[in-house]
Amino acid sequence: MLKKPYLLLLLSIGVSTLPVAGATKKHRKPTLAEEGFTGPAVLWRQPTDINSRNLYYGPGGKADQPDTVFTFEKEDSKGSNPKFDVRDENGVKWKVKLGEEARPETVASRLVWAAGYFTNEDYFLPSLKVEGLPNRLHRGQKLLAPDGTFHNVRLKRYLNDEKKIGEWSWRNDPFTGTKEWDGLCVMMALINNWDLKDENNAVYEKRSEETGEIEHVYLVSDLGASFGTTGLNRTHNISKGNLQSYSRSRFIRKVTPYYVDFNVPSRPSLVVLLNPHEFFSRLRLEWIGRHIPRDEARRMGQLLVRLSPDQVRDAFRAAGYSPAEVEAFTGVVERRIGELNAL
Numbered sequence: 601m602l603k604k605p606y607l608l609l610l611l612s613i614g615v616s617t618l619p620v621a622g623a624t625k626k627h628r629k630p631t632l633a634e635e636g637f638t639g640p641a642v643l644w645r646q647p648t649d650i651n652s653r654n655l656y657y658g659p660g661g662k663a664d665q666p667d668t669v670f671t672f673e674k675e676d677s678k679g680s681n682p683k684f685d686v687r688d689e690n691g692v693k694w695k696v697k698l699g700e701e702a703r704p705e706t707v708a709s710r711l712v713w714a715a716g717y718f719t720n721e722d723y724f725l726p727s728l729k730v731e732g733l734p735n736r737l738h739r740g741q742k743l744l745a746p747d748g749t750f751h752n753v754r755l756k757r758y759l760n761d762e763k764k765i766g767e768w769s770w771r772n773d774p775f776t777g778t779k780e781w782d783g784l785c786v787m788m789a790l791i792n793n794w795d796l797k798d799e800n801n802a803v804y805e806k807r808s809e810e811t812g813e814i815e816h817v818y819l820v821s822d823l824g825a826s827f828g829t830t831g832l833n834r835t836h837n838i839s840k841g842n843l844q845s846y847s848r849s850r851f852i853r854k855v856t857p858y859y860v861d862f863n864v865p866s867r868p869s870l871v872v873l874l875n876p877h878e879f880f881s882r883l884r885l886e887w888i889g890r891h892i893p894r895d896e897a898r899r900m901g902q903l904l905v906r907l908s909p910d911q912v913r914d915a916f917r918a919a920g921y922s923p924a925e926v927e928a929f930t931g932v933v934e935r936r937i938g939e940l941n942a943l
Contacts (some may be wrong), residue, residue, distance in 0.1 A: 606867040642808075643818045644780040648718040651906045655710040656914040660721030666694060666755050675739070680836070681824065683741025686730055686755075693758040696728065698740045701824025702754035704841035706919040708791050708823035711933070714907060715787055715916075716902065718804075718819040721757040723920045728753045752920060754824075762806035768800045768818050770888055775818065782896040788820070789862035789889050790904075790936050792846055794832060794839070795825030796865050796885050827929065831866035832882055840896060843925055848930050851939060860897045860943060862889035894943050901940025 647653065657665060668686040676683040681699040688694065697705065702724060709719040728750045743750055754861035775781040790795060807814055821846055825832075828842040830849050854861040865885045872879045912933050916926040 602813075628752060637739075640813070640815045641774045641818060642718070642815050643778075644716045644718075644783065647714065647903070650714055650716075650903065651908065651911075652863055653714050653911065654914070655714055655911045656918045656942055657917075658710045658722060658915075658918065659713045660723070660757055661721055664757055665694070665723050666705045666725065666757075670694070670696075670728065670730045672730050672734070672914040673856055675737060677738070679822065682737065682743065684737070684740070695756040695758070696730075696750070697754040697756070697824070698743045698750060700751075700840045702752050703919040703921065704791075704826040704828070705754050705822075705824040707915045708793060708826040710915040710918060711791060711912070712787050712820070712823065714911070715783070717784060717787065718817050719823070720819075721759070723755045723757070725753050725755060726920050727751050728755075759806070760816075762800055762804045765805045765816070766803045767798055768801045768803050770796065770801070770885075774817065779896050779899065782821070782892050783900045785862070785889055785892050786897050786900040787941070789851065790900075790933070790940075791823070791826040792828060792830055792849060792864050793820070793826040794830055794865040794885075795822065796820075796888050800895060829866075829869075830864045832868035832872055832878070834869055834871045843928055847928065851936050855894070855943065858894055859891045860894050862892065864889050897940055898943040901943065904937045905941055907937075936943040 632912060656791045667690055669689040670686040671688075673685040673693070675689055675696065676685065681697055681701045683695060683697050686696055706722050706724040709722040729748055730750070733744075733748075737744070740750075745751060761797050762932065770776075775780075800820060800822035802819055804817045804819070805814060806817055825840050828840040828845045829838060831839075833839040833845075850863045852860060853863045865882070865888060868879050868882045872882070909930060912930045913926050918927045921929065
């Protein structure tokens, strides 16, 4: 527990980092249309087959799952978790993510996809051996076992028919105020994904399988900070993929006749005040889970209730959780779906 004088000092430091009236403001990022990109924008498609979707293999299915031989290409310095690119024996490129986010991101990608939103093709491997590793990785070296194996990793498949063309902002996108946008906020609350920074959102240009036209697909491309606390906490193993944190966390903060306030993202733990910039930047994300129309929250519940408990279990089984953990996580998800339907 932080002592009061120390807490007040940190608060004063944090307030001093906030912009004041008349200060120079950051220019907003131009929209894709302003940058010259054209074509339909898509965030969500009605999942008419939701009750038959395979949540063990996810959006890539069994056919796209990783092969067996991987060769190192390069490290990725972005984000908080160690990552690097590999290529398998068939020439397919993959992004390897190590650390606490590997399991929860695998699950999250499947549940979000089941609800009709776009996600990356993520797969979990309990062990991974990579040929051609450098003598030392800049990040993640301590996660390399003596036998040259990485344990508990997530692999994201690079698709040949898609191209990342930018990021999108929660405040500045084509969908704000639509049922698709509201539903995505509900899904982020359902899985406790508190890391809703704009840099974790991506726009891909790809050809539609349904119409054949080029479209811009909007998605949350980093779902790793899920199934833990409702906001940034003192350690990653509490904040992400932590059954105790997830099961004890509050899902819905407030209900009125017209709207619902969810508890994700919530303000960070007070210990994060040791980094004032991080703490106050997180405070500015709380609005994303607030004032979601009650009808839209209930609509998502009515959609998700079509998932069977076995489908939800498969999503957690795919991430290598133990049978007991699978049952416990599934129970929390099912209870939350029930809360949405009771609105």
